[in-house]
Amino acid sequence: MKSNFNNKPEISYESPGKFEDTRFEKIHNVIFKNAAQASMIVAKEIADLIKSKQQKKENCILGLATGSSPIMVYEELVRMHKEEGLSFRNVITFNLDEYYPMRIDNNKSYHYFMHQHLFDHIDIKLENINIPDGTVSIEEIKQYCIDYEIKIKNSGGLDFQLLGIGRTGHVGFNEPGSHINSGTRIITLDHITRVDASSDFNGTDNVPKRAITMGVSTILQSKRIVLMAWGQNKADIIKRTIQEDISAEVPASFLQNHPNTTFVLDQSAASELTRFKTPWLVGDCIWTQELKSKAIVWLCQKTDQAILKLTDRDYNNNGMSDLLAQEGSAYDLNINMFNVLQRTITGWPGGKPNTDDTYRPERASPSQKRVILFSPHPDDDVISMGGTFSKLIKQGHDVHVVYQTSGNIAVTDDEALKFAEVGNDFVGMGTAEINFASVIEFLNNKTENQVDSIEVRKLKGLIRRRESFGATRYIGLQDKNIHFLDMPFYETGHIKKKPISDEDITIVAAIIAKIKPHQVFAAGDLADPHGTHEVCLNAIFAAMKQLKPQSYMHDCWLWLYRGAWHEWELHEIDMAVPLSPDEVLLKRHAILYHQSQKDMVMYQGDDSREFWVRAEDRNKHTATLYDNLGLPEYEAIEAFKRFDY
Missing domain, CATH: 3.40.50.10320 (LmbE-like)
Known part of the structure; x- marks a missing residue:
């Protein structure tokens, strides 16, 4: 089926210079103003696929991801189910991964995540939900992974695979070093991946060190792949994945060889791509003041020179000859940029009273703000x-x-316990808003998935x-x-x-x-x-x-x-x-x-x-x-x- 991503009116992102050249990029990608807008388009493609399969009386086989990236997609699919009657009765799902070991009732598990965000709110058949089992014994893991692969193949293969991407370049939990022929298996998580997951586990030390994941080969066999990435934190790895050579050090780069893959990005995640970061290296630009400032600062850093030392040759040799021709000389460009940056500097962030504020970042009046x-x-x-x-x-x-x-x-919890114990020592000296003895008992007996009590949250x-x-x-x-x-x-x-x-x-x-x-x-x-x-x-x-x-x-x-x-x-x-x-x-x-x-x-x-x-x-x-x-x-x-x- 035709992808919605090729419908140009849906894309609402304009680069500083008006050009379409993406010659540095090896994977098709589209950039949206924000993640919410992009997620609605992804959800619509999934919904259209489900409906087209229903018309043919066929099952729709979806590969699903967890993490923050797909949450809004799942929210939109739930809305479509509740408000538009989208049915999931013909849908069979296979999730990418799960922490190991991990119980399904643990609120940090991907089993819990998927039910919380999607499965509990739609009419999918429970027997059609497949999520790697983090409770399988280590002796049975190998056969379990083989069986997971066989189940995907017997279902007809993945029609659509939804992906996120980690800062290590992992898709699923295929960490750096993963082979292009890898199948479903247990894997040791990279330290960076565990650091990124630390907020969900209240600290890196609590993040499992292993996981079960679909392999790179399994993912690449999908008929259609959409990878989503939001935010500045993903910008560097997105550039490496889309623009650099294929490498096992960036497993997502294997997607360059997939014939039907689209990366769906917000502006921040796309910001390091050459056509946005340094568009003058791609083609002719419309030189706004913002783009001139960006280019000249970049040129100074690339040539390791102060602004006023840049020459015509520096501009010509670094893709900025059209800017030089437009402005007339390096001298004029340099002095104008020097003045722009110099005027940003002020020791008076609230404005300097009784002064000419024409070139100051803040107003002089009112003098007291x-x-x-x-x-x-x-x-x-x-x-x-x-x-x-x-x-x-x-x-x-x-x-x-x-x-x-x-x-x-x-x-x-340790910090709160320390304060609670001090507070408890003083409780007899006056009235306390918090029952410190109760807080101490709660913290000393707190279980892995337990949410803090109201009193503990109040103390913290x-x-x-x-x-x-x-x-x-x-x-x-x-x-x-x-x-x-x-x-x-x-x-x-x-x-x-x-x-x-x-x-x-x-x-x-x-x-x-x-x-x-x-x-x-x-x-x-x-x-x-x-x-x-x-x-x-x-x-x-x-x-x-x-x-x-x-x-x-x-x-x-x-x-x-x-x-x-x-x-x-x-x-x-x-x-x-x-x-x-x-x-x-x-x-x-x-x-x-x-x-x-x-x-x-x-x-x-x-x-x-x-x-x-x-x-x-x-x-x-x-x-x-x-x-x-x-x-x-x-x-x-x-x-x-x-x-x-």
């Missing part, structure tokens, strides 16, 4: 912009910190809250300017959160309406491994859009910060705030007030360093990049991008 600093977790404020936070207070602005979630799931939330007070007081903020929203989407007791709701948006809108800010700072760092930053940012976007007609919003600017997981690239920065050595030290000490997060980063993503080390290294690296371009040398720089909401 009302500022909201939104922090998704109770430490993102000091991690990502602790130095700027301090400057805003010292320069006389009315700064308010708004913590959007309690952060309770990021507190370990209070630990994060009091650490926040310590950090903000150290920065210089008064307690009355600290606000805790405890947004409902977060308060599940699980890693998996509820979808954002009107209640969440209303809570955010209410604090904005109360403060009536001139400046809003928010976390634009979407690489957070369990998605809290993205949900919190979407709530801010929705709230500000809702409030936009209000007169006080006409003079409100939104600045996005990063730093906990990634940093803005130089061409993206609209405001660069330099930090002195003393300010770097102040920021470090403020972060260290968050002691529950210091020695054990539960959700570290692809970075094992403690948060204060990450932040300091990133700020110093940004300063070094500015210095290398020939701009003033600073100890560290915090970076911000202005967003027009």
